[in-house]
Amino acid sequence: MPIAPAPARSGPWTAAAIPDQGGRLALVTGANSGLGLETARALAAHGATVVLACRSPQKAAAARAQLLADLAHQSVASPHGAIDCLSLDLADLASVAAAADTLAQRYGRLDLLINNAGVMAPPRTLTRDGFELQFGTNHLGHFALTQALLPLLKGQTDARVVSVTSGAQYFGRIDFDDLQGERRYDRWQAYGQSKLANVMFTLELQRRLDGANAGIRALAAHPGLARTSLQPSSVAANGSWFEPIAYRLMGPLFQSAAMGALPQLYAATAPEAAPAGHYGPDGFGGLGGWPRPVPVAAAALNTNNCQRLWQVSQELLAGCSAWPQVDCL
Numbered sequence: 001m002p003i004a005p006a007p008a009r010s011g012p013w014t015a016a017a018i019p020d021q022g023g024r025l026a027l028v029t030g031a032n033s034g035l036g037l038e039t040a041r042a043l044a045a046h047g048a049t050v051v052l053a054c055r056s057p058q059k060a061a062a063a064r065a066q067l068l069a070d071l072a073h074q075s076v077a078s079p080h081g082a083i084d085c086l087s088l089d090l091a092d093l094a095s096v097a098a099a100a101d102t103l104a105q106r107y108g109r110l111d112l113l114i115n116n117a118g119v120m121a122p123p124r125t126l127t128r129d130g131f132e133l134q135f136g137t138n139h140l141g142h143f144a145l146t147q148a149l150l151p152l153l154k155g156q157t158d159a160r161v162v163s164v165t166s167g168a169q170y171f172g173r174i175d176f177d178d179l180q181g182e183r184r185y186d187r188w189q190a191y192g193q194s195k196l197a198n199v200m201f202t203l204e205l206q207r208r209l210d211g212a213n214a215g216i217r218a219l220a221a222h223p224g225l226a227r228t229s230l231q232p233s234s235v236a237a238n239g240s241w242f243e244p245i246a247y248r249l250m251g252p253l254f255q256s257a258a259m260g261a262l263p264q265l266y267a268a269t270a271p272e273a274a275p276a277g278h279y280g281p282d283g284f285g286g287l288g289g290w291p292r293p294v295p296v297a298a299a300a301l302n303t304n305n306c307q308r309l310w311q312v313s314q315e316l317l318a319g320c321s322a323w324p325q326v327d328c329l
């Protein structure tokens with residue numbers, strides 16, 4: 001797959017550098033809030049048709065209305081793209097399958113998939129299919145969605161799959177003996193595991209896409225620390241007295257959601273973003289700043305474990321009656 005050289009740029013990469021997305025179709029999971037909303041906004045502002053894939057139709061409709069109103073007021077050189085909504089609950093594999101079917105019927109193609117939605121550090125909860133919520137939503141739901149959408153991505157020019165990970169990947173560990181936290185559940189370890197899984201999935205996906213000569217790029221990105229609903233939702237779910245105080249003390253470290261969305265926008269649109277590339281902020285500790293290539297967690301470089309995670313994920317889906325057996329790679 002030809003990768004364009006980086007264009008000469010005097011300053012940092014900003015959303016203004018996004019190439020024209022006219023004619024491209026993008027699906028963003030969790031697009032009603034935070035990084036997903038900002039990603040949808042930037043892609044639509046550059047002409048892409050954006051599908052907001054959300055679990056709440058009401059929130060999706062509100063986000064669509066907000067984006068259309070904002071874009072109408074924004075002075076952009078070319079007309080913005082259309083914005084569509086799609087019902088998708090990543091914690092329910094029947095919903096994932098239905099969303100993929102609906103997208104196939106509506107459009108019959110896809111250029112860009114952004115696996116963005118996520119939950120962080122709730123008490124142990126199960127998805128509808130009985131998987132631990134963070135593993136099930138952040139990893140397995142996106143793993144399933146990507147497989148189901150690959151037929152729509154294949155054959156498209158410059159097709160990409162971008163998975164949104166976190167700095168939590170660096171303390172993550174895949175506990176193959178207790179993936180669902182049945183014996184011992186630590187909600188932060190489970191979050192780190194799911195975010196490390198996002199990266200390992202990306203690297204293994206790229207290997208498999210290359211093996212199949214699919215001409216699709218798989219990339220990952222993390223936002224650093226961005227002010228979104230992630231932390232408030234996490235606190236609301238776990239009832240911690242300590243975490244709200246910690247987040248308040250960390251206040252100055254948070255960047256805006258629009259800044260946090262830049263690494264995934266870079267991965268999604270920069271001509272020079274490389275297959276299996278991983279991007280994050282360039283500032284202190286990777287917490288904030290402008291997008292640049294950053295190393296993945298050392299644990300993700302173990303190819304055997306990446307293959308094992310893929311295999312186990314496939315087996316978990318195969319054991320699930322709600323999942324129509326899709327295996328494209």
Ligand SMILES: NC(=O)c1ccc[n+]([C@@H]2O[C@H](COP(=O)([O-])OP(=O)(O)OC[C@H]3O[C@@H](n4cnc5c(N)ncnc54)[C@H](OP(=O)(O)O)[C@@H]3O)[C@@H](O)[C@H]2O)c1
Nearest residue numbers: 030033034035089090091116117118166225226228229230
């Ligand atoms: N913000 C940060 O500092 C930070 C740092 C590192 C990584 N990240 C990653 O960034 C991504 C986006 O998070 P964010 O910060 O933008 O948080 P956010 O504002 O809370 O957005 C998360 C989105 O995911 C959706 N979602 C949650 N569970 C879902 C499910 N079962 N099915 C479909 N959608 C679901 C949420 O929907 P509802 O609105 O219906 O809940 C929401 O739209 C996540 O993957 C997160 O791990 C964020």
